[in-house]
Amino acid sequence: MLIIGIAGGTGCGKTTVVNKILHELPEGEVGIISQDSYYKDTTHLSFNERVKINFDHPTSIDFDLLINHLAKLKAGQSIHQPVYSFVKHNRTGDTIFTHPRKVMIVEGILILTNPKLRDMFDIKIFVHADSDERLIRRLKRDIAERGRDLNEVLTRYQNTLKPMHNQFIEPTKEFADIIIPNNKHNTVAIDIVKTIITDRL
């Protein structure tokens, strides 16, 4: 199994890049693990308490479960990947039965911050887009898909997203084997990643 970690700030285009890689490789050979599925369970908290969580800090992620699941997949076992609701700020209680594949992609803003998880990746990729581009994309996406309004996204951006990005996410660029510039759609980079994956399989 080839395990690929894809990191980068919110809105840089990780999910988009993953979908393009998925599209380029034979069906059934690639599996996806999203860091978002591993936000800590917050069932014990009220909705008002959940809203106050700093979702851009490494402590918001259940890395133990994520590492445990990835190790199981590597050992050939299937896992029940939690399903996360951005509207409820909690896991839904549903899971996606995820089978081991030849290529497993793990994507998320904080996946390169954890040394144990980082060591499990055969290839580490950091997707870069400028902060103004990421903010614009995040605004559009969160309003259209995640039930947010303008004020909520901007307040969170100023209070947590920007400082957490600078403190925890941007510094992990140094661990990357490949940095994909993604201010514009980058088909050349996707082709290169596809070739590297095919060569390693």
Ligand SMILES: Nc1ncnc2c1ncn2[C@@H]1O[C@H](COP(=O)(O)OP(=O)(O)O)[C@@H](O)[C@H]1O
């Ligand atoms: N290179 C790009 N150019 C323009 N828009 C993009 C690009 N990559 C992604 N997007 C858009 O930006 C938004 C955020 O992208 P997404 O892949 O969800 O980012 P991430 O997973 O890193 O948060 C989506 O609406 C997506 O369609």
Ligand SMILES: Nc1ccn([C@@H]2O[C@H](COP(=O)(O)O)[C@@H](O)[C@H]2O)c(=O)n1
């Ligand atoms: N309940 C939550 C949990 C997380 N977020 C934000 O999601 C971002 C990470 O996801 P990307 O797809 O953008 O990489 C992160 O910046 C969190 O602030 C949220 O809004 N609500």
